[in-house]
Amino acid sequence: MxxxxxxxxxxxxxxxxxxxxxxxxxxxxxxxxxxxxxxxxxxxxxxxxxxxxxxxxxxxxxxxxxxxxxxxxxxxxxxxxxxxxxxxxxxxxxxxxxxxxxxxxxxxxxxxxxxxxxxxxxxxxxxxxxxxxxxxxxxxxxxxxxxxxxxxxxxxxxxxxxxxxxxxxxxxxxxxxxxxLQRMPEDEVSATLPAFHSLWAGVDPKMIRGIDRAAAHGNFRNWTTITKHMLNGMKKKGLTEVNEDLVNWVYSKLGGV
CATH class of the missing domain: 3.40.50.300 (P-loop containing nucleotide triphosphate hydrolases)
Structure with a gap:
């Protein structure tokens, strides 16, 4: 508190x-x-x-x-x-x-x-x-x-x-x-993330589903961590949108991916 x-x-x-x-x-x-x-x-x-x-x-x-x-x-x-x-x-x-x-x-x-x-x-x-x-x-x-x-x-x-x-x-x-409470289905993940944070608004739903399968697994806390790493990576690398290189860089921060 x-x-x-x-x-x-x-x-x-x-x-x-x-x-x-x-x-x-x-x-x-x-x-x-x-x-x-x-x-x-x-x-x-x-x-x-x-x-x-x-x-x-x-x-x-x-x-x-x-x-x-x-x-x-x-x-x-x-x-x-x-x-x-x-x-x-x-x-x-x-x-x-x-x-x-x-x-x-x-x-x-x-x-x-x-x-x-x-x-x-x-x-x-x-x-x-x-x-x-x-x-x-x-x-x-x-x-x-x-x-x-x-x-x-x-x-x-x-x-x-x-x-x-x-x-x-x-x-x-x-x-x-x-x-x-259980893991979020893939379809709901791809529909929810753009509303959750503007970072995901222009990202291909196929990429979101791929990240979910590889790292997030329908777990919203995992998605929050991934979003935080994405934002940090974009700032460090001077990026304006999510790409495969950034996704792989985020994977390097996560265990078991």
Whole structure:
């Protein structure tokens, strides 16, 4: 987060793009599906899981959807390194902007959080949810299950969060929507990139598909990295358009191409 006042809030749109690339948000099929699913989850006051491999746009899609439908009532946590229920308690304390010092006893802490989450409807977002184990997911269920709390919960994470939840029927049965984010099909890649960044506006779709097969593999984070290298290469080489030599130069920057 950029500062204490921003803790727990949705980040600015510009921070969604990898490498802080100056690019445009495009209404891809994935983004529109995420928007529909989040709207339904909020209406249901339920829990949703957006999961998939790294780079498929989970965080960007969730953030973009929430900026549209619930920007003022969304509170976001990003957890790292095997968080415990204690970490989630403290994360929620700061994300919700609660005053004073966090309670030292779990029972008092839980009472404070439940009372706060009962005051008004909120959307809680747990990003990087793949780091959580069973006890951490169970703690979210404990808060959500309380008959007084008033909230929807969105988990965004890698495949591991799906595996953990599916192993626990009591937890899995609480999830209202499961959304798996997958690689973008070639046709959608070639249609999306010119709208994503002006660099690709005049590039032959055949070249874009070739780059996708060789290096990007339908992964939007890969495409962001490739776009950044392309822009750097054009500046260094004094180019005004993408050509095969530049593409090969970018490949030299990437592993496994």
């Amino acid at each position: 950029s500062g204490d006042m921003d803790y727990g809030k949705l980040p600015p749109e510009g921070e969604d793009h990898f490498h802080r690339l100056d690019a445009h948000l495009v209404a891809t099929d994935t983004l529109m599906t995420t928007l529909d699913n989040i709207e339904e989850t909020i209406e249901d006051k339920g829990m949703m899981v957006a999961y998939g491999a790294a780079g498929y746009g989970k965080t960007m899609s969730v953030n973009a959807a929430l900026r549209k439908v619930a920007p003022d009532i969304t509170y976001r946590l990003e957890l790292r390194s095997g968080p415990t229920p204690r970490d989630i308690r403290h994360g929620l304390f700061h994300a919700l902007g609660l005053p004073g010092e966090p309670p030292t006893r779990p029972i008092e802490f839980d009472t404070l959080l439940k009372d706060t989450l009962s005051e008004t409807f909120r959307v809680l977002v747990c990003d990087e949810a793949q780091w959580m184990g069973r006890s951490s997911f169970e703690y979210w269920r404990h808060l959500w299950d309380d008959r007084h709390t008033n909230m929807a919960v969105i988990f965004a994470g890698g495949d591991d969060c799906y595996k953990v939840l599916k192993r626990e029927p009591i937890l899995a049965s609480r999830i209202f929507i499961w959304q798996k």
